[in-house]
Each structure stands twice: as structure tokens, then as C-alpha cells.
Amino acid sequence: MAGRRLFGARFFLFSSSSFPWAPSLRLSCLLLALLSPANGIVSAATAPLKFGINYGQIANNLPPPTQVSGILQSLNVNRVKLYDADPAVLTAFAGTGVEFIVSGGDLATMSDASNARAWVAQNVQPFLPATRITCIIVGNEVLSGGDTASMQSLLPAMQAVHQALVDLGLDSQVSVSTSQSVNVLASSYPPSSGVFREELAQYMEPLLDFHARVGSPFLINAYPFFAYKASPATVSLPYVLFEPNPGVHDPGTSLTYDNMLYAQIDAVYAAMEAMGHADVEVRISETGWPSGGDADEVGATVQNAAAYNRNLMKRVAAGQGTPRKPDVPVDVLVFALFNENMKPGQASERNYGLFYPNGTSVYDLGLDDGTSSGTSPTTSGVYSSCKPMISFPKGVVVLLAAFFL
Numbered sequence: 001m002a003g004r005r006l007f008g009a010r011f012f013l014f015s016s017s018s019f020p021w022a023p024s025l026r027l028s029c030l031l032l033a034l035l036s037p038a039n040g041i042v043s044a045a046t047a048p049l050k051f052g053i054n055y056g057q058i059a060n061n062l063p064p065p066t067q068v069s070g071i072l073q074s075l076n077v078n079r080v081k082l083y084d085a086d087p088a089v090l091t092a093f094a095g096t097g098v099e100f101i102v103s104g105g106d107l108a109t110m111s112d113a114s115n116a117r118a119w120v121a122q123n124v125q126p127f128l129p130a131t132r133i134t135c136i137i138v139g140n141e142v143l144s145g146g147d148t149a150s151m152q153s154l155l156p157a158m159q160a161v162h163q164a165l166v167d168l169g170l171d172s173q174v175s176v177s178t179s180q181s182v183n184v185l186a187s188s189y190p191p192s193s194g195v196f197r198e199e200l201a202q203y204m205e206p207l208l209d210f211h212a213r214v215g216s217p218f219l220i221n222a223y224p225f226f227a228y229k230a231s232p233a234t235v236s237l238p239y240v241l242f243e244p245n246p247g248v249h250d251p252g253t254s255l256t257y258d259n260m261l262y263a264q265i266d267a268v269y270a271a272m273e274a275m276g277h278a279d280v281e282v283r284i285s286e287t288g289w290p291s292g293g294d295a296d297e298v299g300a301t302v303q304n305a306a307a308y309n310r311n312l313m314k315r316v317a318a319g320q321g322t323p324r325k326p327d328v329p330v331d332v333l334v335f336a337l338f339n340e341n342m343k344p345g346q347a348s349e350r351n352y353g354l355f356y357p358n359g360t361s362v363y364d365l366g367l368d369d370g371t372s373s374g375t376s377p378t379t380s381g382v383y384s385s386c387k388p389m390i391s392f393p394k395g396v397v398v399l400l401a402a403f404f405l
Contacts, residue, residue, distance in 0.1 A: 052079035052101075052333040053354075054286060057086070059340040061357045065092035068337075081285065081333050083140070085123035094130035101135040101285075101333075104161060107153040110138060116160035117167060125168055135175045136161055137285070141221060143200050144181040151203055154178060155210060162214055175216040178207070179285040182222045182264050185271055191324065192252030194267030195274055208277045217331070220268055221286035224260040225299060225308075225348075232298045235260075241289075241304060242311030255323040261287060261312070266324040281328065287312070288335035291362050293348035300348045306363045309334065309354070 055068070062068075069092040078098050082089060085102040093100065102124065109115045124133055138158045142150045158176050165171040182188065184204070186197040196204045211218055224240035238245040240260045247258040257263040261284070268282045289308035293300025312332065319329045339353035339362065355361055 052081060052099075053337050054081045054083075054333055054335045055089070055337045056083055056335075056340050056343075058343045059338065059357065060342055062338055062340075063357060063359065065089040069093050069096060069098075079333075080337075081137070087123075087127075090127045090131045090133070094127070097132060100131060100133045101137060102133055103140065104136050104138040104157070107139055107142070107150050107157045110157035111153045111160055113160045113163060116157065117164040120161060120164040120168060120170070124174060125170065128170065128173065133174055135177060135216075136165075137177055137179055137219065139178045141179060141181040141183075143203055144183040154203065155207055158207075158210060162210075171214075176214065177211070177216045177219050179219040179221055182220055182268070185267055188264055188267035190248070190250035190252055191255075191257065191263045191266035192250050192270050194270030196271045201275075205275055208272060208275055208280055211280045212277055217281040217283040218268070218272065219283055219285035220265070222261055222264045222284055223287060223289075224264070225289050225304075227260060228299045229297055237299070237304070241307045242315065243307065250323075253324065257323060259311075262322040262330070265330065266322045269322075269324055281331075283331040283333075285333050286335045287332060288352045290348035290351045291353075292351040294346045297346055297348050300351065302363045 065086070065088045068089075079101075080093075080098055081101040081103075083103050085104075090100065090102075104110055105119050105123075110119060120136075124136065127133060138161055139150065139154050142154050145151075158178060162171065162176045165174050165176065184196055184200055185194055187193045187195050208218070210216075228235045228237060228240045236245055237243070239248070239258070242259045242261075245258060247256040248263065249256050250263075255266075257266075265282050265284065269278075272278070272280055272282070289305040290297070290300040291302045291305040312334075316330055316332055321328045321330060334354070336352045336354070338355050338357050339351055341350055341357075343349040351362075353362055
């Protein structure tokens with residue numbers, strides 16, 4: 001762009017000022033509760049989850065990376081996307097096994113082979129293998145913007161970064177991709193009619209060729225919230241929140257969609273296939289729902305944010321694919337870890353976080369009764385009653401605190 005069920009019947013409240021570790025413990029307890037087999041969310045027998053989280057830092061009140069590292073380790077979180085290659089973050093996570101997706105520098109600069117190699121040598125190579133960096137994202141939503149120079153520089157920059165990885169012997173560990181908005185589509189409804197905007201064909205065709213050649217995924221930022229916000233009278237809220245609904249029939253494939261996000265993913269698949277590429281995987285690099293917004297931002301509520309993330313988390317945990325690709329589990333990076341108080345734009349931009357900077361959750365997912373309570377957190381206390389840590393197979397990815405390449 002970007003709560004919980006508890007074990008047992010007892011809990012105690014502690015002052016976070018008296019117990020500085022309290023927020024972290026509270027989050028640990030919440031995650032363990034969420035992953036209880038009784039909730040039907042995840043077990044050691046299930047396939048590895050494909051869930052990650054975006055760690056944005058456009059704020060002046062966030063905890064230091066060393067503290068975030070400790071919280072994520074205690075929660076078994078192992079997949080994070082950064083919007084830069086912050087050395088403080090990468091250093092703080094050394095030895096933790098957390099998988100990182102980092103973002104590259106200026107496109108025009110990175111288009112030069114020597115600059116790209118210097119960037120990789122400075123921002124990626126020194127942190128390997130202690131910090132697990134698996135992907136470099138070059139450019140964010142470049143093709144849906146109006147900067148022609150950046151559009152023209154995108155693929156050359158990606159190629160230069162990939163070549164730098166090859167030259168440094170890192171290409172087997174680190175892939176290269178780019179994040180694009182779902183607005184690169186000229187049509188997305190029904191999903192089988194998915195097609196890229198005609199004026200972007202000159203960029204999309206060689207970009208997809210690159211992805212197919214190097215084996216990297218096509219990343220999309222998709223927010224059903226925007227569709228609902230733009231037309232709440234015609235867009236079904238249950239449809240965008242993964243709640244029970246009649247679904248939408250696609251006459252082109254006879255498939256039925258019960259949520260907008262999966263329809264958007266399949267529209268991208270259809271658009272790629274129309275360009276001759278059925279050999280590139282689609283992954284969601286950003287999706288989420290704001291817990292607050294301006295007066296004209298219909299749907300930006302605590303209840304809707306909780307429902308969206310709760311329901312999405314359940315589907316991803318189940319390894320569910322889209323109707324068009326039922327055997328390909330949906331791969332998602334949720335936006336975002338924290339509310340970011342310095343993000344520009346409407347109020348919603350500052351309210352996508354699952355957590356406040358002090359470590360308390362923004363909302364309760366209400367998994368105990370299947371509803372979103374939408375209660376505000378208390379910053380003075382934490383729950384202390386939780387069962388022993390659950391052991392997960394190596395590589396299992398869990399969504400941060402509520403759930404959390």
C-alpha cells in the first residue's frame with residue numbers, strides 16, 4: 001500500500017508496567033489458544049501454512065526490532081515482509097529462522113548492473129545465512145501508477161538484481177519478484193474474464209516471461225475492502241468477508257466463488273493464461289482490512305477487520321486453494337503487523353495493524369463463539385493462563401497472534 005480464545009477457565013490480569021514481559025506473554029497465550037486443536041485451525045498433521053505478515057515501519061512509536069524479534073519467536077512466526085532491507089531488523093532476527101522478504105532500492109539505480117550488485121552485496125549478502133532472506137521485491141505497484149520511467153525500469157531492475165544474485169552465488173537461496181496492485185487488471189469479473197490492461201501489455205508480457213524463466217511468483221496486492229468501500233450498496237459484505245453467502249457463479253468456467261479475494265486471484269490467473277502463461281504462481285503480497293477509517297470509509301470497523309482476518313486465516317490454515325486452482329494452497333502476506341501512525345492518506349491507512357505498537361491486539365477475533373467481539377484492548381493487563389508450547393513441524397508458518405515465499 002496494509003483476541004483470542006483462552007485455554008482453561010482462569011486468567012489473571014497483570015500490570016505491564018510491573019511486568020515488562022507481559023505483552024509478549026499475552027500474545028503467546030493468545031496464539032496458543034488460537035492454535036488449539038479444539039478450534040479446528042491447525043495441527044501438527046496439517047500441511048505447512050502459507051501465511052506471512054507485512055512489517056511496515058511508517059510510525060514513530062514502534063518497538064525496537066530486537067523486541068519484535070522476541071515477540072515473533074515466542075509466537076513461532078517465521079515469515080515477514082519488509083518494505084526495505086532494514087539492517088537493524090535483519091540483524092535482530094539473525095539465528096531465529098524467520099524467513100524474510102526484503103524490498104530493493106530505486107528502480108532507475110537498480111537497473112544498472114553494478115548498482116544492483118552493490119545493493120545485493122550490501123543489503124542481502126552480509127546477513128546470509130544467519131538471517132534467512134528468501135526473496136527480493138523490486139518495485140511496489142509500479143505498473144498501476146503513472147510513472148512511465150519507473151514502468152520502463154522495472155524489468156531491467158529485476159533482471160539486474162537476479163543477475164547479481166547469480167554472480168554472488170545466491171540465486172538458489174533468494175528469488176526476485178515485484179508486487180503489483182490488482183488494478184493491473186482491466187477486467188476481473190467474472191474471474192474467467194480476467195485480462196490485463198491493454199496499455200500494460202508491453203510490460204506484462206516480458207515480466208511474465210521473466211517469472212517463468214527464473215521460477216519466481218507473480219505477487220499481487222489485493223484488498224476487497226476497497227471494492228466494498230466504493231460500492232457498499234452493491235457489493236455483498238458477507239462475500240468480501242468470507243462469511244456465508246450464495247456465492248457468485250462464473251459462466252465461463254461454471255465455478256462458484258464465495259469470496260472476492262479468491263475471485264481476484266483467479267482473475268489474475270486467467271489474465272496470465274491469456275498471455276500464454278499457465279506456468280507462474282500467483283501469491284498475495286498484501287491483503288487486509290482496516291479496523292478504523294474516516295467517516296466516508298464505509299466498512300472500516302473493528303468487527304469487519306476481525307471477521308476478514310479470522311476467516312481468511314481459517315481457509316489458509318486448511319490449505320484451501322481457489323476454485324480455479326483447488327490444488328494450489330493460497331499463499332498470503334497479511335497487512336499489517338502494527339498500526340502505523342505516520343502513514344499518509346485517509347485514516348484507514350493507519351489502522352490496518354493487528355497490533356498496537358505497545359503489543360496489545362487491536363481486536364479480538366472471537367474464536368470462542370465464532371463471532372467478532374470487536375472489543376478494544378486494555379493496555380494494563382494480560383492473560384497469564386496458557387498451556388505448554390505446542391511443537392510444530394519445521395517450516396510451519398503461523399499468523400501472528402491471531403493466527404500469522
